[in-house]
Amino acid sequence: MSRKLLIEHADVPGITSFETYRKHGGYASVEKALKTMSPEDVVEEVKKSGLRGRGGAGFPTGMKWSFLAKPEGVERHLVCNADESEPGTFKDRYLMEKLPHLLIEGMITSSYALGARRSYIYIRGEFMYVLRILEKAIAEAYANGMLGKNILGSGYDLDLVVTPGGGAYICGEETALLESLEGKRGNPRMKPPFPAVKGLWGNPTVVNNVESIAAVVPIVNEGGEAYAKIGIERSTGTKLISASGNLVRPGVYEIELGLSVEEFIYGDNYCRGIANGKKLKACIPGGSSVPILPHYLVTKTAAGTDRLMTYESLADGGFASGSMLGSGGFIVFDEDQCIVRNTWNFARFYAHESCGQCSPCREGTGWMEKVLYRLEHGTGTLEDITLLEEINKKIEGNTICPLGDAAAWPVAAAIRHFRDEFEWHVKSPQEAQTRNYGLIQAPLEA
Amino acid sequence: MKADHPQAVNEAPIEFSANTMAEMNRVIGLFPEGKQKSAILSVLHLVQDELGWVSVGAMNRVAQILDIQPIEVYEVATFYTMFHLDPVGKNVLEVCRTGPCQLVGSDDLITYIEEKLDIKVGETTKDGMFTLKTVECLGACGYGPMLMCKYQFYERLNKEKVNEMLDAMREASNS
Amino acid sequence: MIKVTIDDVEIEVAPGTTILNAARQAGGDLVPPAMCYYSKLPGTGGKCRTCLVEVAAGSTADPRPMPKLVASCSTPVMDGMIVKNKTSERVHTNRGGVVEFLLVNHPLDCPICDQAGECHLQDLGYEHGSAKTRYREERRTFSPIDIGNKIKLHMNRCILCYRCVAVANQLTDSRVHGVMHRGEHAEISTYIENAIDNDFSGNMIDVCPVGALTDKTFRFKSRVWFLKPYEAECACTKCSGKAVVWMFGNEIFRVTARKDKYGEVETIEDKTAWICNDCRFDKKDPSNWTLIGPRKIDRHSVISQGKYATKNDNNPKLLR
Numbered sequence: 001m002s003r004k005l006l007i008e009h010a011d012v013p014g015i016t017s018f019e020t021y022r023k024h025g026g027y028a029s030v031e032k033a034l035k036t037m038s039p040e041d042v043v044e045e046v047k048k049s050g051l052r053g054r055g056g057a058g059f060p061t062g063m064k065w066s067f068l069a070k071p072e073g074v075e076r077h078l079v080c081n082a083d084e085s086e087p088g089t090f091k092d093r094y095l096m097e098k099l100p101h102l103l104i105e106g107m108i109t110s111s112y113a114l115g116a117r118r119s120y121i122y123i124r125g126e127f128m129y130v131l132r133i134l135e136k137a138i139a140e141a142y143a144n145g146m147l148g149k150n151i152l153g154s155g156y157d158l159d160l161v162v163t164p165g166g167g168a169y170i171c172g173e174e175t176a177l178l179e180s181l182e183g184k185r186g187n188p189r190m191k192p193p194f195p196a197v198k199g200l201w202g203n204p205t206v207v208n209n210v211e212s213i214a215a216v217v218p219i220v221n222e223g224g225e226a227y228a229k230i231g232i233e234r235s236t237g238t239k240l241i242s243a244s245g246n247l248v249r250p251g252v253y254e255i256e257l258g259l260s261v262e263e264f265i266y267g268d269n270y271c272r273g274i275a276n277g278k279k280l281k282a283c284i285p286g287g288s289s290v291p292i293l294p295h296y297l298v299t300k301t302a303a304g305t306d307r308l309m310t311y312e313s314l315a316d317g318g319f320a321s322g323s324m325l326g327s328g329g330f331i332v333f334d335e336d337q338c339i340v341r342n343t344w345n346f347a348r349f350y351a352h353e354s355c356g357q358c359s360p361c362r363e364g365t366g367w368m369e370k371v372l373y374r375l376e377h378g379t380g381t382l383e384d385i386t387l388l389e390e391i392n393k394k395i396e397g398n399t400i401c402p403l404g405d406a407a408a409w410p411v412a413a414a415i416r417h418f419r420d421e422f423e424w425h426v427k428s429p430q431e432a433q434t435r436n437y438g439l440i441q442a443p444l445e446a
Numbered sequence: 447m448k449a450d451h452p453q454a455v456n457e458a459p460i461e462f463s464a465n466t467m468a469e470m471n472r473v474i475g476l477f478p479e480g481k482q483k484s485a486i487l488s489v490l491h492l493v494q495d496e497l498g499w500v501s502v503g504a505m506n507r508v509a510q511i512l513d514i515q516p517i518e519v520y521e522v523a524t525f526y527t528m529f530h531l532d533p534v535g536k537n538v539l540e541v542c543r544t545g546p547c548q549l550v551g552s553d554d555l556i557t558y559i560e561e562k563l564d565i566k567v568g569e570t571t572k573d574g575m576f577t578l579k580t581v582e583c584l585g586a587c588g589y590g591p592m593l594m595c596k597y598q599f600y601e602r603l604n605k606e607k608v609n610e611m612l613d614a615m616r617e618a619s620n621s
Numbered sequence: 622m623i624k625v626t627i628d629d630v631e632i633e634v635a636p637g638t639t640i641l642n643a644a645r646q647a648g649g650d651l652v653p654p655a656m657c658y659y660s661k662l663p664g665t666g667g668k669c670r671t672c673l674v675e676v677a678a679g680s681t682a683d684p685r686p687m688p689k690l691v692a693s694c695s696t697p698v699m700d701g702m703i704v705k706n707k708t709s710e711r712v713h714t715n716r717g718g719v720v721e722f723l724l725v726n727h728p729l730d731c732p733i734c735d736q737a738g739e740c741h742l743q744d745l746g747y748e749h750g751s752a753k754t755r756y757r758e759e760r761r762t763f764s765p766i767d768i769g770n771k772i773k774l775h776m777n778r779c780i781l782c783y784r785c786v787a788v789a790n791q792l793t794d795s796r797v798h799g800v801m802h803r804g805e806h807a808e809i810s811t812y813i814e815n816a817i818d819n820d821f822s823g824n825m826i827d828v829c830p831v832g833a834l835t836d837k838t839f840r841f842k843s844r845v846w847f848l849k850p851y852e853a854e855c856a857c858t859k860c861s862g863k864a865v866v867w868m869f870g871n872e873i874f875r876v877t878a879r880k881d882k883y884g885e886v887e888t889i890e891d892k893t894a895w896i897c898n899d900c901r902f903d904k905k906d907p908s909n910w911t912l913i914g915p916r917k918i919d920r921h922s923v924i925s926q927g928k929y930a931t932k933n934d935n936n937p938k939l940l941r
Contacts, residue, residue: 183512398689
């Protein structure tokens with residue numbers, strides 16, 4: 001069983017109240033940081049911890065913090081990205097709902113490290129009930145002197161505000177989030193300038209995922225080095241994994257990075273295998289925008305080594321036979337699932353969520369969706385499969401923000417690994433309407 | 447594909463209730479002076495809480511409250527999919543249709559609700575009680591199939607649960 | 622000054638200059654096309670992706686190539702940067718991809734479009750497009766609407782460059798149109814029935830790279846290549862009065878601002894010479910204007926004869 005650094009107390013009755021949270025060691029990191037550490041010390045600990053952004057990109061958090069511009073007399077901001085919208089990902093909601101004070105504690109400690117005096121939590125609008133939980137917790141934190149003027153007598157002031165989105169996946173992209181937070185359409189900004197130089201209202205800003213900010217709490221409490229000891233190589237610490245799809249026990253799990261995928265899917269402490277006694281067909285290990293893996297590449301890499309829950313191991317094999325840890329949205333498909341249907345479904349998602357600002361994404365995602373719709377509904381052609389691959393290549397890398405890549409990769413991977421099934425949809429459209437293709441042959445075993 | 451959104455008829459700004467106004471002023475006050483536009487999404491949620499949807503007259507009033515041009519409100523309200531720009535039923539059922547929910551039966555859930563309420567996705571029941579919509583991922587993938595109504599999540603749904611849920615909503619809306 | 626090399630041409634530019642502007646300073650064939658960037662309208666650019674270029678070396682200090690193609694309109698040059706535009710196969714392929722995307726939902730109604738002959742999308746389609754579409758789906762369509770009594774909006778033709786939004790923001794005192802909805806449903810609209818009524822709103826027509834915004838006083842009156850442009854001047858209290866009048870015989874068919882070879886309104890006496898709606902729409906009598914002389918035909922115009930005929934022979938793709 002993995003150590004739990006974040007959600008150990010998630011099920012303690014009353015843990016959403018300040019008092020109970022404090023009794024279980026809450027706000028210790030604030031005390032430690034504000035009373036015994038300089039902001040630079042905190043940044044240093046986060047750097048030592050090797051923490052990588054938990055929102056999906058996996059960029060080292062300490063490094064991101066050190067890029068923050070600090071011009072004299074200009075306000076800086078920390079913005080928490082709680083716009084969790086990546087299909088397959090629901091860990092941040094779990095964390096905020098169960099442990100609102102953990103996020104607030106992380107926000108205070110992190111804001112102190114960055115010298116931010118006005119910080120924001122931008123939460124997706126659909127999580128309005130979680131926003132209410134956070135609002136209540138923030139009010140408690142103010143009442144108990146953890147927020148506001150002169151926190152714990154340290155001379156450090158911080159105001160923290162939680163504010164909702166309105167239904168837009170794209171606002172999970174940090175510059176779109178900042179636009180939204182300024183009250184505008186969620187159109188991602190051109191970079192440079194990066195938010196670290198010009199962010200919210202033109203001020204230097206750091207945007208971090210909920211889980212990254214929460215992880216700062218154990219890092220400060222136990223030290224960056226201790227945190228770095230957990231995990232393997234450049235995948236340090238623990239990670240929340242959202243498990244969904246055809247599993248016996250889907251849900252949110254905190255794992256130590258380095259756990260084997262085999263153990264995660266089938267282990268008693270985790271998902272306990274595929275639901276209804278079915279077989280595993282495929283898995284998307286890091287949220288809908290990462291490449292899908294066919295069953296023979298899920299628990300083993302192409303080289304035959306055990307696949308582990310780490311940034312490196314899940315990416316082993318590159319786009320040819322690997323995927324990514326991404327946001328930890330672990331989606332499992334059983335043998336009855338139709339890959340074409342699912343690929344179309346995700347393509348529809350990206351077309352729906354494209355902001356429409358740049359042409360490759362606006363036109364390309366919509367085009368892919370329509371071609372996939374035809375393939376799924378029996379009117380596609382073999383040329384359509386080639387066409388999809390070509391549209392893909394023209395979107396990938398050519399868009400303002402990563403949504404283009406996020407839309408392109410899953411389609412490319414699905415065709416790469418399940419071409420037979422796509423072709424079967426063209427060749428036997430009638431049959432494809434009435435039954436599913438089932439498991440594919442494992443070419444590596446043949 | 448006809449993509450026309452017919453131009454709406456302009457309407458005079460409408461007044462909101464005292465409670466809504468007080469709450470609007472609170473959320474505007476969360477942002478620094480001069481940055482009141484940042485509160486626009488909060489304010490639009492409050493509008494929808496009061497009216498059930500977001501009308502042109504309401505948006506024109508929001509523009510006054512936030513001291514911005516009406517077009518800036520229209521641009522934002524049409525971008526974010528949570529805002530209903532046409533009247534809806536008392537209970538808007540927003541069913542998640544994205545991948546992880548689809549894997550565990552959201553297609554069947556949508557069909558079942560359509561049959562049960564005798565409406566198609568996008569329609570409202572004749573009595574104005576329910577509107578059925580499909581939405582993209584609501585971040586409850588491990589607990590699907592699911593839907594959201596009035597910011598509340600109804601998870602791991604099956605036919606019985608849907609029946610109970612609809613009855614309870616009907617009762618609450620009638621009382 | 623810093624040095625940058627674009628398609629083997631070395632240029633010295635001021636720090637902070639974008640790749641596109643550096644290329645424009647050098648001029649000629651190495652200038653990437655731009656459909657959304659407009660140097661006279663701060664904040665535009667980055668959206669259409671037609672100006673994508675390859676950065677083969679980031680700078681002298683860090684000579685690594687940039688992994689992705691970059692938007693030349695919004696990427697500043699670094700000292701020692703090496704950029705490839707015309708000389709990059711990747712740029713050619715991907716720009717072709719962008720043009721294909723811009724055309725999938727475009728009505729291709731050039732034969733009845735007033736912009737034909739001076740349309741940047743037409744130029745791009747000619748240079749990068751293929752003669753056949755691979756788009757089998759139904760195209761997205763909108764009904765044309767009037768926005769104000771002098772401007773027609775054909776949303777079907779729009780490529781969402783956002784330039785007209787920038788004009789409304791920067792030249793007029795209150796903007797009443799903008800971009801509604803999102804993704805492939807995004808559209809330029811006033812949302813409510815509304816007229817754009819402002820002395821400088823006509824400049825939206827001049828900045829529109831395609832035929833989405835057209836001059837109602839000129840619609841269907843003539844093809845642009847039948848008209849002769851003259852530089853002209855008038856005494857105007859609202860604008861500089863420096864314009865181009867487009868004539869057939871002694872009749873003025875339309876009035877536009879003076880535009881440079883990139884289709885941008887020229888800078889005259891340190892000011893961008895936007896023209897007012899009175900000059901544009903109402904002064905159609907030759908007695909309103911002092912003619913200065915014939916206007917040089919810019920590179921975008923089919924009026925410069927023979928440009929396409931010769932190219933066509935070398936392009937078997939188009940003969941099919």
